Amino acid sequence: MVDENPFARLFNKSAPSVQLAVLEAGSRDMPIQVRITNVDPEATSYDCISYDRSQDYGTVDITVDNQPLSIAKPLEAALRSLRFAGWTRTVWADLLIGSSTEERSTQAAVMKNVVENADSTIVWLGPADEHSAAAFDIMQTMANRWHQARLHSGFPEVMSRATVEQMTDAFQYLLSKPVDDLQPSNQALWQTIEKTIDSSYFRSVHAIPDIVLAKKITVASGTSSMNWTDFKAASRAAPLIMAQQINMTLSPDFQKCFELIYSIEIAERRKRAGESIELLPMIQSSGDCNVNDPRDIVYSMLPIVTPSLRTQIAEPLPIVDYTKSTAEVFTEAARYIVHERQDLLLWWTARSPRGRKVRDLPSWVPDWSVPLPKRAVKVMPTMTNGMRVWWEHIVPKAKRITVDDSNALHVQAHALDRVVSVSPIFTDANCRRLCLTEWQALPSQPGEDLEARVQKMFRTLLLNQAGFGDTLRDIAQPKKEMWVSFQSVLAEERVMELLGCTEEQMMAQPELAQRARELPEAAILGPQTGRSQEFEALLRQNAIGRRFFRTESGKTGMTAVESLPDGAGPAEGEPQVPNFDAAMAEPMGSNMLSGFQKFLQQRDPRAAGILAQALSGSLPGQAAPGVRAGDLVVALVGGFQPYVLRPATEYDVTQTVEQSLQSDSKYSYVGDCYLHGVMDGEPFKTKGWFSTSWTTDVKLVDITIT
Template sequence: MVSTIEEHRGSAVTKPHSKIYPQVPLVYPDSSLRLLKIEPGWPGDSICVSLVSINERHKSPPYVALSYTWGDPTISEQIKCNSVDIDVTISLANALRVLRELPAEGDPAGNGVSVISRSHPLHSGNRVWSGIARNINEEELVRTRRAGKPSSERFFWIDALCINQEDKPESAAQVATMRDIYSRADKVRVFLGKEIGPQQKLFTPTELTEPVSRTIDKWLPKMTIQELGLEPLVLMFIVQALRNEGRVEVNGSGIKTIIEKGFPGKERKEWNALRAFLKLPWFYRVWIIQEIVLAKEATLAIGNWEIDWEPFAKAIDVLEATNLPISHHVKLSSTSKETWTGFDVAPAHYLGKLRHRPGKTKPLYYLLVDALERGSTDPRDHVYAVLGMASEMVDPEQSPIRKELLAVDYGKSVGEIFRDATRFIMFNLNTLHFLAVAQLTPKSKALACSSWVPNWAEPRTCFPLLAQFFNANLKQPGFSTSYNDVPNVLAVPGYKVGKIVKTTPVLEGDWNEWHYPPLQEEIQFFNASWELVSKRLETKKPGQKNDGLLQPEYYQSQGAASEALIYTLTANHDDESLNGRGDGDVNIAKSGRAWMKKYADAFSKKSGLKKIGHVLKGVVIAPEGVHFQSAFMRAAVGRRFFLTEQGIMGIGSASLEAEDELFVVYGLSVPMLLRPVKAQRGAGVSGEKPGPQSFVVVGECYAHGIMDGEVVRHERDMGREPESLSLV
């Protein structure tokens, strides 16, 4: 069973070092800490460090906390810690080299330091990034890094070395106090790695030798990408983003976008450097959220380059605004296809937003949802790594169940930790919103946990439905389970809508990508969906009733059915609409009809001429189908289209099957797909036998025509109360 910091945070120390910690014990693990001193050395010198113990954390000397990724535990380097030889990962060894001082005596250039003189073209004094970034080997900075200088940083806190990873109680106690450790640090230094990446993997030989686009920095001497290097190239994007900070446009829906002045064209390969930088592993780790959010001051280091956090975060805000969904500002060329994957700015952007929240906290539920796309070596850390920022955890009047459900305990299984965190959310916020996150997948099954408990360590398999735009349950409150009920079974009230009878295959793809025209898979998915709808249209009997719920009205004509399909395949969402809904105006429906005429088998005119757009005074105007394509990809990728026995159409998770059942559940604004569990199939979770009305949660869904309380109103009019559903 995984239970130590070494295992749950990765493995930065690859050999036991029990000889070290008896020399420097933590008298009070929940209020003491160890600090690290690094002996000065030249780049080629071996690394020597020593630990000191501070009994009262609030009386510790000034220290710098390190934030980094632990790296591959199979690739290690030997260092000395308190005169004991230990192995650490290469990632940690490289970070220690960047952090340590240079010896007071000796020639830096003659000892492996690549000193950058004031006249060098990449010296910060000569470049546009002056004042926000620098190379630590610039001659002025080399002098301040010499041992004994006033600016030298003497003490560090580094989790892999400052925590005894073999002591379970100490590990848990220190993890529980991470908020205090990082918020007390004078500075947090982030080490992203030795390099952004091999240039040869990001650029072709020809691209490496081509001059950098002059739009990035018109004052830059003619330099190739190879001569400039990836880090300075990224710095130029950051500086240009800061220049664009005030250049804001607001469209009719109130959506802000940034004028993209000064950036190279979307086809230019310089963007590869920015994409690679923002894909560095550090940005995607769950632990780093609190490490950077709680910092008084922070810097980012990549190799020998250092960037101040605050200007970087402002630049990320601008880049995020220029990286909005393409439907906001489609710019198509006259070629036959346009693909723009953008750059994954969201992980970095989130850190800046959370850092500026009052108290630097959010409710635990939202922190867990926000961290779904991040990684950790041990899934338990998807809960424990965000506790320090949970508003409930810093509330002095928090209820006693906090200690019981959220106490750091690596002796618990992953399923138990996820269940207890979910129960805490349910009882603390009196909400069932977490059910919209639960999804039936092979990974969630492997948790050996109740299906209503989200796998808080699993990224979403499809774009989440925007529940705030819908009201399927008429805002009826949710659960009837009490705190003392069986912890693995959740009882909720709800109405059965119908059984799933037909589904299409899953629409495979990447919902983070945008392209136009549609790929063949997307056209096939639409055609398969329409085939099911058209067959229903042929057999539909006007006024027919089924299970007390009226047949959907959208089968009255082909036009009405096709419009309903458009809304279904976009989950009735339009990010340009004033109210966020696709039926809020005519854009999605109109665009969808144009898309269908071009690409759908049943609607296409088969003209053979599929224009990308038309040109007006040199400006390429996007075709009408682009708007639908953007919304369609985001909503449908990773999902299946389905029909119920009544003919209700919808899209749901990849795991849904025929015979699954559609429900409106009190406490949840979007419908749910549930799978009935028969008692004779065997025992449920932890040996609890499911009853006759037990269900496995398949996932949330969009079902056209029942998203605004229609089912609840109808059932109430019929005098029927919701049934109690046991989710197991």
């Protein structure tokens, strides 16, 4: 009746109008015909179609307003399957409305209103196969079992808050259920189940806002469907059932899809609870997705973002504008995040500047198009981490973090140390030998006994982390006994160094083993060998891609991940000069390049200078060089870890670290780091007779990071 009364909306000048598609009735094989209509979404019944827009699947022609239009094949398949045979169906799908720069910008502005007011959102996973109907039935069974397991174990809605006992109890309950009704021998059926849960749809960056904004969600493949709540539950139960009861090997892609579905679930829960959905965590989620346009890492998240409740600082959200470059979009988003949050958490899951692809970014702005490698372990910035809370206790209160019109970051810093030595990058091939090399080069500090040296070395190499603690949010430290396994690595590598052989050669050539028993030093080291596996496993998990460094005061640390991820490619818009990290990481490569450099110095000093630039990573066109000698390690107000900065101008080497950190000077951001002995805020604590308190008087320097 509201639609029929002309006065109902006569004086509502702000009534929005959007374009929806009226899908004409037809049988499955008939050509698709669509009419575009302008309507008020709040007064119209329609459904949204959410499909995989992460890659180019090719196009198919349909008829829109009696004119041919090419649309993506997944959308065409969805329209064909969802069309009613006897009556029209009104739907919204983004690529039916236009794809030019102007149309995309306009479309983004109305997208939130359209999805929120739809009767339902259909998550289209793709066409069905002959096993899809049975696959959805089994997924429903797995969903029911997961719901029961949660009730049985008291498993919390927030998975990261689950204890080991709750997780074990839930998993045991799942595995106690009969497997016969799951058709375990039907491999083709289970491949369809795996393909359904591991759908490329969930790697599409647009899946996140489409699902979070929806009132009602149905997951569909062909004519089979189930509700979103049960689909999530099935995705929780499936990995365990598939691995333990069906004996399937799960791919890394399946694990990634599991994580993406969980990140969507977190945003959904926050929206239901009326909590803020901040831009930073959503960018971190979208950065793990597939995108055709890196600007969509930011722009696709704007419809679901709400202001932060942390600082109550009113900051206008960026506006979708596809005429801007990727660098402009990322910089604008970083400005918003820093101003709104008043901290530097945007660096936590971002790669260091060395791993960038996008050109023209300020050093402090993350390149969200290059996510962290999954094996990169990060120090969790929890409330108990001293580097997280020290600035809250200083007097007078620290200044606000700001970004000026030139996109320079203004923040307060406290000098911690200066880098004096940096190792090659740890790789799978050299990580054991680098442990020995850096141990041999580690100088003794006054008053430091051998046990303290060993503890400092092995804990630094492992970032003092050994996996999950009591819950998925807690990080456990390596056992004190880990030094035994670490010394075993050193002993084994030293024996092979004495023999001039590899482990494979020693195993294959009995005469080498005999020589080892005859060498006095090798014979002494022999009892320490054979126990290296535990340390080596954590070393490969935590250190690969990083570099070990030493500081002026004798501290040890590990850089951020500096090696490029697979397929990172050149910087946007130009070919990138390759770096020499891989060659320099191997003793033979390093010796050859050093010899060639000496040869060039005699024959062509200019060429030798260019080679020196290339080896250091500072040649124009190369990725930004990583940590190097002379860089400063600082604590920043709003920071969660120690950070490495590089002065914009040369400094006096006779100056102290504190003198090197000059007020109002300019620096470039090199990356975060692990610095042993400061990660719990030790430099900012004062020990008393009975307790430890925070130091309120901390020397801070105003600096600019460009």
